[in-house]
Amino acid sequence: MEPQVDNRDIKQQAAAFKAFLMKSSTKSNLNLYDHLTSLLMKVMDEHPDNAVDVIEEMSLDVKRGLFQDIHSTLRDVQQTSAAEMLAEQQRQLFSQLKEVDQEDEMMLSALPNLNEISFFLEQCGIGLGREETQRIFLALKHLVESQALPRCRLWGKILGIESNYIVAEAEYREGDEENEQITEDVVEEEDKEDDIEDNEGKEIDSLPKSIYKPPPLVPKEAIGTGTNKFVYYVCKEPGLPWVKLPLVSPAQITAARTILRFFTGRLDAPVESYPPFPGNEANYLRAQIARISAGTQVSPKGYYQAGEEEADEEDEAVRDSYEVNPDFEGFPVGEMAESLSTWVHHVQHILQQGRCTWVNLVVKPDDDFNEEAEADEKEEEPDEPDEPEPEVGPPLLTPLSHDAEIFNIPPWSTQLSSTFIPQHAVAVLRSNLWPGAYAYACGKKFENIYIGWGFKCAGEGYSPPVPPLPQTEYPSGPEITEALDPSVEEEQAIKDALEEQQAAQEELQEEGEMDEDEEEEDDD
Template sequence: MADNDGAMEQAVRRGKSFLMKGSSSSGLSVYEHVTQVLTRILDERTPDAADIFETLSSDAKRERLVCPSPSPRDEAPCVVGLEQAKAWCRIFGKREEEVFDEDLPPLPDAMELPLPNLLEIANYFEQAGVMLDKNEAVRVMMSLKELTQNHPMDHCRFWGKILGTNSNYLVAEVEMTDWEEEEEEEQELGAHDTYEEEEKMEMPEKDGIAEENEEDKNDELPKSKYKAPLSIPKEPYQSGANKYLYFVCSEPGQPWERLPLVRPSDIVSARLIKRLFTGQLNAPVESYPPFAGNEKHLLRAQIARISAATQVSPLGFYHFEEEEEDEEEEQNEIMENPEYEEPEIGEMVESLSSWVHHTQYILPQGRCSWWNPLKHEDEMSEEEDEDSESNHPEPQVAPPLLTPLTEDAELNGHPPWTLRATSSLLPQFALAVVTSNLWPGAYTFSIGKRFENIYVGWGHKYTGKPFCPTLPPAPQKEYEIGLDVTEVLDPTVEEELAFKQLEAHEAEQTEEEEEEEEEEDAEEEDN
């Protein structure tokens, strides 16, 4: 009997271990599943459990399943803050003066605002490979509407987005009506001016009478004749690199802030540094060579550089104004061509000669029009003019407007532009797209008689090699060792006595020689 009981116990153990084996697909074992079903029946005291045992089993299995897609209740909470939500409500809500009232005359809802249809533009750029979120496009368009309502302007365009480490910059390009440049009083005194003011403050007055003596005149410090080089002035509004004004904001609904007019010195310095934007306009720019300004000045300089290099249009869309008075001004003023004919997509994609630059080139000086510093110097003598004829700076010449893209220089053997069509299967609905390889993120599409430019990137130019900061200037050389520079040590007493004895001995010898010469001369005369 004991042997039969032991065999039975071993059989039960083997059966239980078999039931506890997990499934290869779900990992659930029969023993665990049955235990779960029985526990539920005992807890809930389910009536007629034998009749609905299969249903209870399927419910237990369903509870163990993990849904791959979260349900609406499991969605992550929205990360939009309260302030951002209020800003969105403000731009999507109507203003008080826009509320309809039957007693008041109808408002000019159909009033034409210089507002671009950003949804349509985003649809075209999506075909070109530039993904603009439609929800963000709607918010940006409503934010641009608020900008056009608050500032009278003739032209408004979504320039693009410049990415930053903390936040991004949404850039709007506008042309204001009746806008006058605010005079910024930035008077930086030179070293000699500061010194003269300090000297005047330190000079004591004696009974209100200035004592002028020869000794005082001799004690005056020499004045420096150094003249600091003239700073290159910035171009006025609606000309050159300051043809348009630019407003930026971090998120749609936030207030737009106008960037200052770009200075030539900022453009020259921006070409020598490479720095990521932080998204804060007043953040300092720490770089070498030092940048004289905040992040808003660097941002404005980069926008000017990107616009001058990447704003292109189809050939024939613009043409020069026909004026015979000033030939030079004709090259800087263009207008839309009413006789422009719609080109074929195949021609736009085959050659770069079908695209032209319609924005002025920025010279190495930092301006679109060259500024001669010699003409603006106040005091220059004729002799200085004659001597400095060989040192006259050569005028910098920029390529004219509407220059084809074929004239752009290559960078390390790489073409500066890339042409393509959005679709080769449906060419009748395709768009012609040109992409800049020098400024990654600059795109232009053309379809029919319409084209648009946009930039979405970090605001850096592709150089083809790792960025190397500018080296500091070489240290000045030390004075060469020589008699003119080396200081002679004072002689000792013994050396002075020996020197005096040597001088006395040489004097005696010279006197004896002179006496001998006189005696010889007297003898010759007697003979």
């Protein structure tokens, strides 16, 4: 007889086996029961030929599908970086907008050959590198074409904390003077209207008013003269838009002489300093450019000469224009590397007033006065101030040998670019007053460039100026000094002392008169 099989044992074994199949793996967190179920479903859906031969590959496909669903290998789309955006903007510099023809030669002649200048600068050991110089050259070309500038050159590069400034120097176009003047007049009228509205809105009170009168404001120099002779454009990187810097005022130049501050690279950044600077970083940058240009823009002696209109003038300090001398032959490179007398300044000196030409601020205007003010002046009859002496700086085209030393350091250093091949060397000139300013000369060719932080040599160390003492609000004296009221006894004692003092003085006077009478009787 066959043994009887207990159904309960079979069910228990099946349950135990199913529990074993459903036990999850510690590595993949999967179980064999679900895997076999998915594998059989795949076989039933696909009906492959020779299923027993491809069962292993199908098992791997099932596992791989689960793995892809859980762990996706797809990556997020990368955002465009700042370097890629800059490269996309600089790519436009290499695009030819139009074909160059003979009519465009006048436009191209407004820009000097920056590649040739870079070649000479590399011999001097300075420059911005060939790649950056080429990008700047193309950016200057786009600036000349877009603004229709008559002349433009690379002034230099001023370094900043967040970003740098590439500076381009250009001449004003015809009609820019009138447009700039109209813009300034509109701004001044708006400021006056705002002041009138503010004064009208304030209530009249009985508080005392200050009698302090600020010193007269030094006016700006006219467009195309002095510190505003050229217009300057700046950009952070080649390919980015050029920004035109505003005109510079004497107050900004005077304040820039007393502070020392790093550039941030943002033109709208405030200039927090003492004394306070009247403007933002764009104005401070423009003031530093004017100061650096006035102190470091040099040329070989004889390259420039006085203009025809000013050739007969006796006062050379007033001369502010020059022209290229067609008869200039140049100096030997060795002589220019040894003697500073072969170099001259071709930019006007900035006076202490903040201008290149002195202006008299004591002259009273003929308008804007009334009869009452004139009558008050006659009653008071104040002492008329002495006429100030006009300030005169060194004349234009002054040799560098006349420059004064600073902190026992010569203002300039000269050298040859190569002592091994002096016949093909370049004369290099470096400013010790403004570190970063260089000039080179080779035959009839020369150029100036500045690459630095925009700081002037401050000697051993820079110490900011000490704030002035606070001004007194009123004159201190016994008439207005508060004191305690005396008592009745103190008042009586003071009165008795005054009476005794007066009586003693009277006795002394009587004794003096009696002595005089006795002397007169003795004389008789």
